[in-house]
Amino acid sequence: MPAAKFLRRVLNRSSTATNDGRLAMPAASTAVAPLAVVQEEEGSTAAGPVLVGTAASIYEAPTDFTETLSMDGEGKMPMSETSELDEKDAVQDVVAQDGALEEAAGQEGQGDQAADGVSHTPQPRNAGFVRSFSNVVCIIIGTGCLQIPYAFAKTGWIGVLIVVLSAFIGGYTGILTIRCLYYQGPMGHRLHSFPQIGRAAFGPWGQYATQFFNYLYTLGTTCLYIILSGQFIYQLVSTLGVMVSQKVWMVVVAIIMWIPVAILKEMSEAAVMAVFGLLASVVVILIATVMSIIQPYVVMHPAAPAPTHDVAIGIGIPVALSSIVFSFAGSVVYPHVEASMRKPKQWPTVVFTAMTFCAVCYLLIGVAGYWAYGDLVVSPVLDSIPTGAPATVAKIMITAHVIIAAPIMFLSFFLEVENQWKITPERLGKKREFTVRLIYRSAVVAVVCGVSLAIPYFADFLSLISSIACVTMFAIIPVVCYLKLYGHRIAPWYEKIWMVFVLAIGAVASIWGSIDAIKNLISDASRG
Template sequence: IPYAFAKTGWIGILIVVVSAFIGGYTGILTIRCLYYRGTENRLHSFPQIGRAAFGRWGQYATQFFNYLYSLGTTCLYIILSGQFIYQLVSTLGVTVTQKVWMVIVAVIIWLPVAVLKEMGEAAIMAIFGLLASIVVIVVATVMSLARPYTAMYPNLPPPEHDVAIGIGVPVALSSIVFSYSGSVVYPHVEASMRRPKQWPLVISASMMFCAACYLLIGVTGYWAYGDQVVSPVLDSIPTGAPATVAKIMITAHVIIAAPIMLLSFYLEVEKQWNITAERLGKKREFTVRLVYRSVVVAVVCGISLAIPYFSDFLSLISSIACVTMYAILPVVCYLKLYGHRIAPWYEKIWMGFVLVVGAVASIWGSIDAIKNLIKDAQG
């Protein structure tokens, strides 16, 4: 988030707030789409929403973005975890390379997805991930306030701060959107809730909490390091015990979050392929599930090893998949399923704004991210 502020200037505060409202709104629309045929005929996934709205090709398009988001995000988690573990252990004299650590992380991620079958079974992992995130935010915020750039490098010119940097808004918007995106897991989370009717309250509270956390770390990080901040922000704060603790916690959070992201992908594929104990028997169902889940983790790990540029890959995945799943598809599918007459005029204006924001962030952000990836690959 602080790096996104460096791309946009202080206007990033407004982007964080607006993105939270968009995320809450489209999250509610997504679940409404699941029930467009009534509570007795609830749809089960985003691809089913796409099929109901636009037929077979709508399903294929939705599946593409859905799977790209799930698998691409897991790639990002493997890259980030490998990077942090390498930084932590290299100071101890361990000579294992970052790519080897990425493979080890992939194996760790594979263990729970090989055992866990349903999203509800991963709830305890999500709680630990939340606690780890809170620790990281507190550490990064305190260290940014205690040791800003001017205190770390008193002999260097102070970092610059801008009110608004227009050219950086689209790519930064895509990165901020990534921080809010969870569209692919919403259908599974809502299905596992004891009181599904409380979903609007749950998603709204979640977005408000996320916005507060992002503003806290974004404002303090950008204030402390300005245009010199790097992504991730933990590489900007001074080295030492607090930074080490934060990197350990964020690594734990990422390793915990990756199986949850993969589970949403697995559950949809298993439902589509009818991989069930009723059809295959318990032993055969477990074997088939274990084999194909293992293959998916291996493929994701291979992609992570081939593209180890965290910030650029984050921007690309965010621009192509996250923005589409987060802003564009929920609105388009909702209008197709329910018709434009169901929404009052002011909501239609809001929908148009959401679509414009999504389109600009996706197209412009993708172009910028691809250019940066090519530049990094060429050295």
């Protein structure tokens, strides 16, 4: 199956057909509404997919598009009766196996109650395309861009293909993630987070496993932000004669991050921060790219042997793969970004545009950095370019970016915890809710800062987090949960092959990368 047709199939899942062959139009309201059931005829409930809330007509159970033709760009011909019956059987089989989920959710669907039995108050859907794009890119393109040239040094020039492949995987699994949120469970409401997806697919143990990887990735990434910011601030102020240790600056950074965490309540409130973070990352990438081209290693050290370049380094591909995947990971915030979108139908375009933009930026800094410094490039790459005003500006900008990105990452964690423990004004009252929220958010920031102080090894810690949690959330959990929720029969054969390939990539990167990262971390810690 041509790649263009496969990509069109993934992106063109917004228009839908009801069981009587009519196109289902998106709901006029932008709020997440209660269960909406499509009926074949009066008094009978359709056995096919249940349409849920605003995006019901956007993210309903998938159809077999192998026999679907595009009409006018907005609608598609309805699928055949045989494939429709197969889809019904597949969805009904999954629902029948979710007895534990049904018991946990209860028999009555009053209020906006998710599959885990937790009531949720939908956040306002007021984010446009630019704001949603900025939120995704601000999380994706952060510290990972500084690791790309070092990853190329581990893989050789074949790293270019890995970047492109990772971008496509990221867009694909990003769409699968949101489709899983709209799976019609026993309560028929949109899910709100990755843990709820895990519970809907595999019951309580699926929820616990997903929570582990989700929280490890979220909090581990914020640890990286604190480590990197403290490291850069220390390097900047030490040149001015300010002799304050790196750990002190890490504490200062954590306090600065805590301020917006204490003030902001919803993801939509972080729009200005996301836009500024995006601009800061672009500036850093441009500076690092230009300086690498102007001041390569042979110019900086004319008497030293020139660095080497390889086409492919097989032994380093699995390890570097986890770092490159980390550079495209942002899946933990996808449910919250999509929940704030004014037009959720635009989500596939948002996520693929974000992945394409990040891939272009990564190729710029990766190719330039590896060409300039070869196997001698270090992580972060800003430590490889010559010192001076450009390097100083880049470090200031990336420091500002990670300080801004951390609250956005924190918010994805806090929103899930607040929903799970029902920390809402309706239940506690405005003053008590604010007090409880402030106390536990402050405690989490303090714990993350303490972990950051204990493990100040940026490159090794980045590899470990990306291998254990990031790769799992990026490539494995979305595919596995999607297959469990919707059934393998609704995916055409070529997409099944692609899913197996994605799972294999994730497994290799996670296992091999974790082993290598732990070895390096132990080695660096022993040397002090």
